[in-house]
Amino acid sequence: MSLSEQFSWFSPSLPETITRQQYPAGTLYVVATPIGNTGDISLRALYLLNLADAIACEDTRNTAQLLSLYGLQKPLIAAHQHNEREVAQKIAERLQAGERIALVSDAGTPGVSDPGARIVDELRNQGLPVIALPGASAAITALSASGFTDDQFQFVGFLPSKAGQRKEVLQRCVNTSATQIFYEAPHRIHDTIAAMLEVFGPQRRIVLARELTKLFEESQRCTLAEAGAWLKADKHREKGEYVLLIEGLPPQQDNSMQEAQRILAILLESCSVSQAASLAAAITGQKKNALYQLALSLQTEDDEAAD
Numbered sequence: 001m002s003l004s005e006q007f008s009w010f011s012p013s014l015p016e017t018i019t020r021q022q023y024p025a026g027t028l029y030v031v032a033t034p035i036g037n038t039g040d041i042s043l044r045a046l047y048l049l050n051l052a053d054a055i056a057c058e059d060t061r062n063t064a065q066l067l068s069l070y071g072l073q074k075p076l077i078a079a080h081q082h083n084e085r086e087v088a089q090k091i092a093e094r095l096q097a098g099e100r101i102a103l104v105s106d107a108g109t110p111g112v113s114d115p116g117a118r119i120v121d122e123l124r125n126q127g128l129p130v131i132a133l134p135g136a137s138a139a140i141t142a143l144s145a146s147g148f149t150d151d152q153f154q155f156v157g158f159l160p161s162k163a164g165q166r167k168e169v170l171q172r173c174v175n176t177s178a179t180q181i182f183y184e185a186p187h188r189i190h191d192t193i194a195a196m197l198e199v200f201g202p203q204r205r206i207v208l209a210r211e212l213t214k215l216f217e218e219s220q221r222c223t224l225a226e227a228g229a230w231l232k233a234d235k236h237r238e239k240g241e242y243v244l245l246i247e248g249l250p251p252q253q254d255n256s257m258q259e260a261q262r263i264l265a266i267l268l269e270s271c272s273v274s275q276a277a278s279l280a281a282a283i284t285g286q287k288k289n290a291l292y293q294l295a296l297s298l299q300t301e302d303d304e305a306a307d
């Protein structure tokens with residue numbers, strides 16, 4: 001029985017809508033898979049996975065188990081972070097032979113904090129077609145339930161594991177009106193929240209979204225001053241992958257910080273970081289500590305540019 005026939009109970013018109021879509025041969029299909037709940041895969045994704053000649057995947061065991069839940073079995077190609085360039089050439093040869101290859105990660109959308117981007121880059125460099133089938137994304141799932149009303153968001157992904165590098169990345173994110181989206185592993189969650197508290201300050205709001213779409217999912221919105229206590233209130237909160245959202249500065253604060261940044265850049269040409277922050281605070285009325293962090297970030301950017 002075809003997938004169209006299997007899903008005919010859902011809606012008489014839906015399978016036709018799916019099957020009428022063009023699925024050209026010789027194309028790579030980037031397919032999003034569930035981030036937890038296996039019911040979150042799209043009908044179109046299932047149709048394409050059934051149509052594909054082979055599936056390139058992050059972990060062949062995980063993908064084989066996922067496919068079996070949907071009654072599918074396909075040849076699998078191991079495509080992980082250590083072999084992306086090598087496997088891209090093998091996929092290119094199969095596409096040139098007219099095959100349809102699907103690309104999936106263990107969970108979510110390939111190329112978004114998961115392997116896949118280098119494969120797509122190489123195939124595009126060779127002029128080969130790539131089509132994406134949208135689906136689950138932990139970042140967008142958390143953002144949609146955050147209630148943050150910032151007009152923009154910036155996806156940062158996983159922070160560096162080393163404390164100094166992590167702080168540098170956070171400092172570059174502090175003075176913006178866009179919501180910042182981070183991923184974090186459970187064994188680093190306490191250190192990351194502590195670093196965010198230091199850089200963003202106690203009053204900045206955060207959403208901590210854990211185990212999204214799974215049985216014990218949680219999403220907590222609070223200030224950074226309250227986040228540590230929420231984590232410690234339940235030992236189970238030290239388990240499961242996290243999406244962290246930091247609310248952006250209000251627009252008026254963002255505009256004033258842009259002016260402060262302009263002033264800091266001028267002062268740093270002849271002053272130390274501490275002196276520049278003190279003078280900029282006196283001129284703009286902004287908090288010295290925030291300006292000091294911004295000055296450090298500007299100095300780091302200048303040093304990297306000089307290198």
